[in-house]
Amino acid sequence: MKKEFAVIGLGRFGGSICRELSNEGMPVLAIDKNEDRVNNFKNVASHAVILDSTDEEALKEIGISNFEHVIVAIGENIQASILTTVILKDLGVQRVTVKAQNDYHEKILNKIGADRVVHPERDMGKRLAHNFISSNILDYLELSDDHSIVEVKAGKKMVDKSLIDLDIRAQFGCNVVAIKQGKDINVSPQADALLREDDILIVIGADNDLSRFERYLV
Numbered sequence: 001m002k003k004e005f006a007v008i009g010l011g012r013f014g015g016s017i018c019r020e021l022s023n024e025g026m027p028v029l030a031i032d033k034n035e036d037r038v039n040n041f042k043n044v045a046s047h048a049v050i051l052d053s054t055d056e057e058a059l060k061e062i063g064i065s066n067f068e069h070v071i072v073a074i075g076e077n078i079q080a081s082i083l084t085t086v087i088l089k090d091l092g093v094q095r096v097t098v099k100a101q102n103d104y105h106e107k108i109l110n111k112i113g114a115d116r117v118v119h120p121e122r123d124m125g126k127r128l129a130h131n132f133i134s135s136n137i138l139d140y141l142e143l144s145d146d147h148s149i150v151e152v153k154a155g156k157k158m159v160d161k162s163l164i165d166l167d168i169r170a171q172f173g174c175n176v177v178a179i180k181q182g183k184d185i186n187v188s189p190q191a192d193a194l195l196r197e198d199d200i201l202i203v204i205g206a207d208n209d210l211s212r213f214e215r216y217l218v
C-alpha cells in the first residue's frame, strides 16, 4: 500500500512541513540523522526515525519507495541533499521535492531528476520585496523565469473604478484572472462592476509588465 509523505531533515523548514502535514491530518514519516531532532518529532509525526539519508541501504530498509512524496529538507549540506535525491529517484520514489540552498544547487537538483525544487528564502525575499514596494501587493508567485502572478489590494487607486475603467490589459499588458472579496473568489469578474477598497485582484503577466503595473500602484 502506498504511504503518503516522508520528510528528510527536521530543521526549521522540514520541521515546519512535518508539523503542518500532521496538523492537516496527513500521516508523515519524519527522518533525520540527528537523534535529538527525531525525538522532538516523535509526538508530531506518525513515525519518526533516525537515519542518514545518504545511506541507500537504510532508506531501502524503511521502504522509502513506498512513499508517494518525499521532501528533502537538508539545509547546509548540499552534497548530502544531492546524494539523497539521486538515491530516492534511483529507488523509484515518484515525487521528490527538494529544498535548494542556492541557484547552483537548484540547477543540479533539476538535472538529477528532482521533481520539484523549492527555494523558500529566495521566494520569501521576493514576496517581501514586492510588498515593501507597495503594501498593496500582498503576494507574488513566480510561474516561470519571466511570468508571475501577483495579488493586489484594490486600495485607493482602484476603488470605485471598474476593470473597463482601469483597462489593465491595454495599459500594462497584464490580465486580471480573479477577484477575491473576503472569502469569496470570483474567477469571472464582471468588467463593469466597481471595485471596493478591500477587493483583491489576482493579476497574471510577464514580469516587466507586472513591474509597470506595480509602479502604478505605488
Ligand code: ADP
Pocket (backbone or CB within 6 Å): 008, 009, 010, 011, 012, 013, 014, 031, 032, 033, 034, 037, 051, 052, 053, 054, 073, 074, 075, 076, 077, 080
Ligand atoms: P533549516 O535551514 O531548514 O533549519 P538545517 O540545516 O538546520 O535546516 O536542518 C537540516 C536538518 O537535516 C538537520 O536536522 C540535519 O540533522 C538533517 N540532515 C542533514 N544531513 C542529513 C542526512 N544525510 N540524513 C538525514 N538528515 C540529515
